[in-house]
Structures are given as structure tokens and as C-alpha cells.
Amino acid sequence: MDNQNLVDMSVDFCGVSMKNPVTVASGTFGSGMEYKDFVDLNRLGAVTTKGVAITPWEGNPTPRIAEVYGGMINAIGLQNPGMDIFVKRDLEFLKDFDTRVIVNVCGHSVAEYVEAVERLSEVSGVDLLEINVSCPNVKEGGIAFGVDPSALNNITKEIKKKAKQPVIMKLSPNVTDIAEMARAAVDGGADALSLINTITGMKIDINRRTFAVANRTGGLSGPAVKPVAVRMVYQVANAVSVPIIGMGGISSAEDALEFIMAGASMVSVGTANFFDPYATIHIIEGIEAFMKKEGIKSLDEIRGCVK
Amino acid sequence: MDNQNLVDMSVDFCGVSMKNPVTVASGTFGSGMEYKDFVDLNRLGAVTTKGVAITPWEGNPTPRIAEVYGGMINAIGLQNPGMDIFVKRDLEFLKDFDTRVIVNVCGHSVAEYVEAVERLSEVSGVDLLEINVSCPNVKEGGIAFGVDPSALNNITKEIKKKAKQPVIMKLSPNVTDIAEMARAAVDGGADALSLINTITGMKIDINRRTFAVANRTGGLSGPAVKPVAVRMVYQVANAVSVPIIGMGGISSAEDALEFIMAGASMVSVGTANFFDPYATIHIIEGIEAFMKKEGIKSLDEIRGCVK
Amino acid sequence: MKKINATIIEQKYLIEDIFSMWLKCPDITDEAHSGQFVNLYTKDSSRLLPRPISICDVNREEGLLRIVYRTAGEGTRQFSTLKSGDNIEVTGPVGNGYELNASKAVLMGGGIGIPPMLLLAKELSEKGLSRDDIAVVLGFRDGTFLVDEFEKIATVYISSDSGSVGIKGNVIDATKHYDITGDMIYACGPKPMLRAIQQYSSENSIKTQISLEERMACGIGACLACVTRTTEVDEHSQVKNRRICVDGPVFYAEEVEL
């Protein structure tokens, strides 16, 4: 019994204290509202909200998703209701819960990102900002900010000038050298990093001779991507010294612990919510059980322990 | 009955005629010898042999593989017996079969690749060369040739100067822009391209707090990678006009047809051989059945048909 | 909404590639009504996403829920191999369902859109509509299923693509042919059929509720995979998009662009 009380799952992430290291991956959990029948949001370390832009976005045509082996491809196209309603409705909703709030931000240009970040600086209930740089950069012919180190460095700097909350830059895995991207973001002032966003993939419907998602390509997520995500978290943890939120295919406590041992301070559960709405709770309980079994008193003991 | 006779699965690949579009992925089928209890090698479009270097390589320490969701990670480290025994034993063995032979080549430096290619130019029984540029470039601190467009362009040029057989450059998926890599190889004179090689991944054994493969990182392969592979084949097919061998997670005829509709002329079966030793045969028969069902007389009708 | 491990009470092959399955899941039947659906999960760990299937019937007293489904792919094929006594994970009920505001109802079901019409017909009947006030127009490919169950409470009209049963043609052809009228059309079926009904109901100024389908990921409103285009800006999304899974699957025909 004594031993049990000694397990401390809390995490200090950029000065924000989380009761445990488990949050949700942006875009897979709405604002938490949709999962309230399954998950007591008070139990999560943090809720990470669906990407929000300064104005509403329509997103892509349907079909927006396709199932693939051990995962899915999505091309939602960052549909979102815009900042006004997000602040009024979603942030308000989350204020009733004793959990941290990470707001995921998207934009089509540096100016749009900065405007969104400025708006979020004025409101209460936002603990951290997560910047999704996998958005199409309209000025640069639709190339994502997240695959060019200098664009990433620049957008991080601009955001940091205005942000009141700590800034987490969310890295795209679709790059040759993830450590280079991590350094570019950290040099630009990023307080933390999260990774991985989805890996660009494609599915073809051979019977209809067409793309399975209307957008042709989409982002691969789910258990299939986990080995790539663990590798990148490890590489980044060994390249920079800011804290990391690890994600990509986490669907069990064992998966989450892999990311923590690779160097992540927190973990996000994404696609797993779709096939196990209780996934976050199972994972929190599983990490706790592992810590008890192994006599781990604090996550500091195992974070990045595999070198 | 009439209709059946009209199905033509043959492929002209860089002037080499193949009886069907199915070959095996290098490193997953030995030289064919190991699979002869399961597969009549005469039925394959081609056999692609395990990567061979000019001298024997020891490969990596064990454990060399780990199983992951829908696939595996390998860090064999290109163990191979070297060119002499390969020519005497493996190439000789394959001469007894009515199938094409694609020899996969590796090296630690441009000079080693070129020497291997020169040796293979002198021997009979080699129809095509496939160059694995995911090997560590010892001169450049172990970075693979395949992730730097100018290194890729250069090695392609040097190989082409000496090669007597058509040269297939095998692309690494661990890059930001696969189309750029494809163009670099084609500009260097590549007659064809094959993709994808494995995606760098990692697995951590949380109970032992250690890497699951001794080399820390390894190459992810198997069904899990298929959406990434299809996407890259599609991008490359739309960027260059040389023929493509598509691979990555193919384990059924439907998978193979996805690659063909994305633009591949041939397909390689890799990891699937490990869990279904008859995979190649099932796939050949499945493609034929699909063609009959859909009234497709030649693969030209569907190659790259999804745009 | 709940996720429960339901026990299969009956699995029955109906016709062609169509099966009927009764599940014991009282937590779901307590809340379920017509037009809603459930998400079923495969046991195959490489196919992770839930399969949405409409509720075809419920027996509230016994906590039983019925689905009628086509083996469209590997997931539904696996469902068809389950036997009574086996278990299956289910979430539900999901969605808004039909509004039971007709006094003379025309139910149009096409293909695998027919099953949800059965519970709807029963609910209308329970609300007091007579056999004559519930016209059911069923469009089949070739063979029929569920027809006798409809006939107990409704007047049934049949069309088929092949002409092998009922009149040759689609549900609109049958509606015109039999001169079927009402103050509310309820429809479920393939998109081309729904488009034709949308046009028919606007031309004839008949209020119409249609049930839509789209590829789903979460099946519970979180991922925005399953949207339909709407004619007006939606309050929730702030764009002309609504989620089929939780804002639908039933919409008034004039609300959506198909």
C-alpha cells in the first residue's frame, strides 16, 4: 500500500504541471466533448484540441479517410470552426475540467499563425500552444512549413514574439533529417517539441481505380507508424534539450512507455481513440501499474533511459 | 476460355522481357535457394538477389530483427558472402531456372560499388543491376548515399559508366522529397528505379530497457509501410518517365495491383515471404485472376491508371 | 453512448450476401431508436476502425438489437462468421435518428438502406399510424429480404433493378407507378437514389428525411471524417459541413447537398 502511494506520474512540462504524462493527439479527440461518455476528462494530463485557425476552414472533400493495415489515412484538411467560436465554446467547455489545455494552431501563412497565437494570448484557459506546421504554406505553393528548416525556424521566431504561453512546435515526420528540424525549431525559440504528425501516404481502390481519399494523399497514423515515431523521438531527444511530447501509434501503456524511454516527457494518444474510446484511461492505468511493478517512483527515472 | 488466353502478364522492363511483373525484394529471398521447397522459381518474373558487395560483409550484431505491428524492423547490416562466391554459387544456381535475375549491389564507397558493377559486367546470368544506395557511405560519416540528391546523382553516373546491364537505382524512403531523389537518379542515367527500401524505425524493449535490435535503429518493412510506398511510387511515376519496380508491404495481389495502378511496371514481394512462403505465387495467380475478371488484356491498360 | 461487449443471440443468412444478426446489448437498446446506428469492431487487429451499421430492429424488453448487413468487405465478412454465443464490441446508439412527425408516411429503402426502415415503420406504427398510413417502397437488386416483416404493419411496394420482383426500376419509379403519396418521405439507400428522391421531394414539395452514409473513422463525432455538404453554414462547424455520424445520419433533404 505504501509503495502505491509513492508512484508519482506527474510531469512538469515547460513549467506547466500535469497530473500524468498522457494527453490526446490533436484532431482525434475533438475538444474532449465527444469523448465525455467514455473518458472522465479530469483524469487526463492534458487535452489537446483539434487544430484551430483564425477563421473557419472547410476542409477537404469526402471521402476524407481510408482504413489501412494497422492504421488509417486521413485528409480532413484541417476543417475547423475558427477562433471565435473555439474560444467561446470549446475553451469554455474545457474550463469545467481539472486538466491542462493544449491548443493546436494552424494557418495558411505566418501572419495567420501569428494572429491566432495573439488571440490565444488574450484568453484564459490555454496552458500551452502546439503549432501544427504541417499546414500548407499558401505563399510557398502549398509546401508545408514543417519540411523546410529555415521556414520552420522563421515561423517559430515569429510566433514566439507574440505567444504568452509556452510554444510546442509539432514536427512533421516527412523529412530526411528530423534532428535538423528539431534544432531549427529550438533555435527559433521553441519551448518544446511534439512529434510525429502523420506520414504522407496513399491508398488506391483497385476496383474503382481511384484514390481512396478524395485528396489523393493523406496522413498515415495508427499502430503502423509507431516504429518511425519512436525512432524520431529518440533522435530528437538526443539532439535538443527541450521537452518532447511523443506520439504516433500509441495504443497501450507499453507503447507509451516506449516513447518515454526514448525520451518523451509526455505522450499523446491519437488514432487509438477511434478503435478504443477508453484508450487514454487504459494507458494511464497501465503506466501506473508498470511503475508499481517495477518500483519506479517518478517518470524521471525512466525518461530517456534507453541510450 | 478464349478470354483466358488473352491475358498477357508479361512486362518489358528496360528491354528485358519478364513473364510476369512479380519479383522478390532483395534480402528477403536469399538467392531463391532457400525458397525452392515452396516456390517454383520458374514462375517468377525475376529473382532479385540479396545485396552483394565486392568483399564479404559480416553484418550487424544480433538481435538483428524485431517484430512490430504489421511488419518488422531489420538491421541485418548487409551481411553477404562477397562477389566471388556469389558469382560461383548463387548466380550458377539461378542459371538452372527460366527466370530473370536482378542482382542487388551494395558498397561502402563509390569505388566499391563501381568495382562490384564491373565484376558483374563480366559474368553471364545477370539481367539487371539494382543498386542499394541505403548503404552507409564510409567517406561521408556513414550517411547513406540515398538521402542526398547530389551523392545519388554522382554514384549513378559513376555506375552507369561501367555497367553493361540496365541499372535500377533503389530509392530510400527516408527523404523529404522522393521525386527530387528520383530526378537526381534519372539525371545521372538510371534506366529504372525501384522503391521503397525500408523506413528507419526503432523498437524499445521496455522490460529490458534496451533497444530491440542491437543496431538501435533498423529498417521497417511489411504491410505497415504500404501506404507510404504507394504514395512514393505514385509521386515518382509522375515525376520521371523511367520504369519503376514498386515494393513495400506487398502481401496480396490487391496490394500489387495498387502499386501497378500507381505507376509501377513491376512489383517486389519482400517481408510477405516470411509469413507466407507462397506469397509470390499467390500474387501472380491473383493478378491473373483480376485481369481475367476485369477483362484486362495487358498490364499496360492499368499501369498508372489512377491519376 | 456506450461501448459494450455484446453477445450474439442469432446470426441468420438472408439472401445473396445479406445477413441478419441479433445482439444482446440492453445498455444500447434502452436508448436506441430508428435511424440511429451502432459501431461494430472487428476482432482482426489489422482492421482497427469501427464499422457503422444501422439499427434494423430492437426488442427493448429483452435488450436485443438487430442489424441486417451486407458483406461488403473483410470486416463485414468476419461479422458473418460469428455464431450465437460469440461476442462483439459495439458502441452506440449513434446519431439523431428519424423524426416521427408524419401523419401519412412514405418510407423508401434501397438495397442495404432497407433495414433501418423496419424499425422506423414499427415506431410509426406504435405512434398510431395505420397500415394504410405507412407506405413502404423497397428497391431491391434482384432477390428480396425483410418483406414479410414490413407487411405486418405497412403497405409494401416493391421495385427491382432486374424486374424480377415488383416493378422494374427504382423506388421513385414505383412511387409514381403506384401513385404513392404522404406528408413525409423517409429514405435510406445509395447516393444516386437519395439524389433522385431529393429532387422528387423538392419538385413535389414533400418534406423528406434522408439518411446519409460516408466513410467514418471515430464514428462518434470527433474526427470530422464523415461530413456532408450543407446548404447553410452549420452552427457547430461554422462552415457548410455537418458530421453525418452525430449531426445525422438523418437530414432533411433540403439541408444537404449530395
Added chain:
Amino acid sequence: MKKINATIIEQKYLIEDIFSMWLKCPDITDEAHSGQFVNLYTKDSSRLLPRPISICDVNREEGLLRIVYRTAGEGTRQFSTLKSGDNIEVTGPVGNGYELNASKAVLMGGGIGIPPMLLLAKELSEKGLSRDDIAVVLGFRDGTFLVDEFEKIATVYISSDSGSVGIKGNVIDATKHYDITGDMIYACGPKPMLRAIQQYSSENSIKTQISLEERMACGIGACLACVTRTTEVDEHSQVKNRRICVDGPVFYAEEVEL
């Protein structure tokens, strides 16, 4: 080597996490002998690689093959849930097996390395070795299994980590304690045990055949995942590496570096 869909004839729980399973697979038993293994495939499509398991016994007349296995992870756990009548995909027999060239044999099995010793003991017995000429030294964690089957044909000595059965210690401790001698040691078990045996046999100049384990992918010699370091350059590989799956799993102790 064949891949066949074998029927499970018997599944039996032995002790702790250890199970015994008899499979009907005549094509495999026809060729099988001691020291070889089979590859078993899970039905879980997310776990694709075969699981190598040693052959513990065969009944050639009836085409039955026996394995005894520990539920080490999810794959073997799944095997343990299969019932007689169920099917499982199997390839085999794989590997070289033991050479039956002893006139006085010492068999050393540790933990889940014990099962293959049973078929070996039987084959030695069939070759004419008496009970006294087959010494079997078994090292258990705690509880025992298979002991009575060994006792029918061999002289059995037992050690256990806990000391709860036999002498406290490992198989070498038991060998020394009982002063067991022979002209050939056959061994299978965890790597630390094999290392100790390798040293023991070199110090005592006793020829020794040991069976090795390594992570496998193909299980049939093609992928080069499962190599062991060798003392000499290998003819096949041209380096100091041999494949455990097909060049082994049995090696002479002096051939390999552990």
C-alpha cells in the same frame, strides 16, 4: 520443408506457464528428428512472423508432432488458447538436429530447453543406448515437467534455481554433484547455461552439441537474421557467422562464440 495447416490433437497445460501440444502433420513428422524445430504462425494479422518452437516428440505412425512451449508473449499465449480440432499453420521441420553419435550421452536441458531433449533421448534409446547410457540433467526454475517421460528411458538428475526440486543450482552443479560422465554432451537452454556448458566441456574435453536460439524472421535460411558468431569463417556466409535456423540450431560447442 513444408508449410501445412496442422490440426491440433491435444492441448495440455503442464505447469506455471508451460503447455504441451500435439499436432497432426504427417508431412512434417516423416522427416522430423531431434534438435529440429517448426515455425508456427499466429492467427493475429498484426503479428506476422513465425514462432520457432523445438520438436519435443513425434509419433511417426500417426503423423503426430509434439511441442512443449512457454507462453513468453502474445503469440505463444494465443497458441495456448487453441483447442483440439483447431488448426494452425506450421512449416518444418527446420534445421540440422542433433548427431546421434554418442555411446554414453549426457543430455542437459534448462527451462524451455528441456522439451527437445525428450525426442533426443528417445532417438538415442532407439539407437540402442541403455537407460544407464543416457543421463538426463534437467534444470528447472521451480516446478518440474516431463520428468516421468524421461525416466522411462533415461537416468534423470534434477537441479532447480530455488532448490525446491533436485539439487539447488544449475545443470553443471548437478553434473558435478552426481559426477555424471559421458562421451557426448547434448544441451539446450538459456544462453548463460550454454556458456557455462561450453566452458565445462572444453575444460573437461567432452564433445558437446548445443542448440542455440536467436530472433528469427524467415525461419528458413533466407534473411540472415538469426546468425551466431562462429570461431571459423563459414563456407556459406564467407564470414564468421552461421544461420541458426538452417545451419543449426545445433552446433558443436567449439564451433560457436556465445
